[in-house]
């Protein structure tokens with residue numbers, strides 16, 4: 001049977017022999033005392049250097065005034081300088097009036113938006129969400145662990161929804177939101193999703209926009225973090241949720257978040273919230289109590305460095321040139337080491353920051369543990385599901401951008417060994 005690639009068809013002796021050979025290779029790696037951290041999706045140094053000129057872009061004698069004449073060194077400009085709104089308006093395809101430019105982190109904006117909803121409600125709420133006996137959120141999974149962490153912190157119950165090739169399982173979503181008025185929202189990473197790299201289909205966008213919700217103040221938290229982060233010259237297209245919501249007669253349904261964290265600097269980017277004017281009016285009133293204005297100097301730096309969507313596009317092509325070979329390497333390794341063996345499957349994203357690997361059920365934790373013992377730290381198994389619990393214990397998020405190609409090569413060898421060893425043990429244990 002050994003001429004079959006599919007490990008499931010090997011007999012016990014062949015599997016045992018193969019396990020021995022792979023174990024020797026694994027032990028050899030363990031003795032090398034490698035130390036590689038691939039747990040988070042961070043840009044590498046070369047990517048950060050692409051934006052280094054931005055730090056020198058404001059000359060010492062610059063008046064540091066925004067185009068409306070306001071002094072960027074002083075207080076004010078609560079929702080951002082006009083030229084930053086113009087830039088994000090092009091990138092996100094919304095009217096500048098429907099934008100609020102913030103500080104460094106879109107995650108902060110998401111956290112604050114949900115916290116405000118809990119404390120005060122959103123536009124149109126009869127009660128603050130936090131005054132209700134229960135608040136629930138739909139969490140298409142695998143998904144972004146930090147979204148789930150915000151829900152956990154605010155005591156919002158999370159309901160797992162399956163991810164399908166075109167986005168969340170809309171049958172599930174529609175039924176749940178129609179029947180349960182304690183479901184107040186859904187987390188979405190609609191383009192090059194974290195971690196699957198999936199872009200929502202037009203149909204998914206339309207159904208999210210028009211679905212009937214038992215909660216009148218239901219909101220879509222649309223985290224468009226990877227909106228311009230393409231890896232190919234034929235990028236995925238995402239239909240505008242904002243326009244779809246308006247067309248469906250639900251203009252206040254969506255909060256769109258994004259940032260330049262992975263365009264310029266994660267440590268010094270600019271974040272943005274796009275929504276209806278009514279939603280933003282309420283948020284601005286609440287925000288005015290929290291701050292007298294964001295870091296407008298950083299906004300100014302950004303618009304001088306990336307004045308329009310075309311500059312952003314060309315800048316992102318430079319990122320892709322650095323990270324595409326890393327994605328290709330991971331995919332080649334998976335194909336060469338795991339392909340056809342029926343022990344793993346993975347997505348081939350056209351953009352974003354991750355590759356999502358699914359092992360045989362019940363193997364992900366063991367693979368991550370074994371990789372860590374051999375010096376490769378991966379994102380914790382389970383992290384891509386609410387409460388850190390992957391019901392099938394099979395999803396592993398691979399973040400290829402930060403390590404060098406040489407490091408990635410070693411890390412993927414180790415990971416593929418771990419997947420094979422854990423799979424053989426699982427197959428044998430079930431015989």
Ligand code: PLP
Pocket residue numbers: 041104105106107108144189194223225258259260261266269271
């Ligand atoms: N949203 C998603 C889906 C992410 O993957 C990340 C970072 O990994 C963020 C948001 C963080 O964005 P920011 O740096 O703007 O807070």
